[in-house]
Amino acid sequence: MIVDILTLFPEMFEGPLGASILGRALEKGLLSVRVTNIRDYAEGRHKVTDDCPYGGGTGMVMKPEPVYAAIDDAVERSAARPWIVLMTPQGEVFSQAIAWDLARRVHLVFVCGHYEGFDERIRLGVDQEISIGDYVLTGGEIPALVVIDAVCRLVPGVLGDDMSAVQDSFAQGLLEGPQYTRPREFRGMEVPEVLLSGDHEKVRLWRRKEALRRTLIRRRDLLDGMALSDEDRRLLAEVRGETTT
Helix, strand or coil: CEEEEEECCHHHHHHHHHCHHHHHHHHHCCCEEEEEEHHHHCCCCCCCCEECCCCCCCCCEECHHHHHHHHHHHHHCCCCCCEEEEEEEEEEECCHHHHHHHHCCCEEEEEECECCEECHHHHHHCCEEEECCCCCCCECHHHHHHHHHHHHCCCCCCCCCCHHHHHCCCCCCCCCCCCCCCCCEECCEECCHHHHCCCHHHHHHHHHHHHHHHHHHHCHHHHCCCCCCHHHHHHHHHHHHHHHC
């Protein structure tokens, strides 16, 4: 997968992209990330990328010319038409479903806004607008990192075990259930016996039931409209019975 990041602050991406899973994926050639400074496409001696808003108001607005020039360059350098994403609090709220959709694309271009906002005409040059939540940040760089991390870990080979991505919270519509590792007992807290039984079917059922339990308690809204199997409904009924006793 190829990822282009268009930003006024490229230094914000240096540490996160070179560390942990993403860093190893870059070393293996599973990902290719290019961080481009939008200011490089601004005209004039001072490379101005923002200006006062028409009609008055506070703050500065990002100009369309350098942003479009940076997008055009990213498109021209690509063998296939990339999918262009604008990070904005007015966009569609990011979800695991969107992450899976983006992970199927070969080339992504992320446009990071900054300052008070950006010229409305920039919206017409992108394919999708994404927000990471109902709050305000100083720019689109951190949201872009969130989306890139969530998307790139779904690219085949990036995780040591591709099944990890399938079993994560939200991957199947549910929160992930509890996980345990050594030691077997810690400060009086013991690992559930079923996980030590060696019975794979019992372990599978326990994990599914606990995922349903955690989702019911913490994010009941995720169950609304979710397609549950007969087994899920039976396990959920057991959970509800245990919860009320």
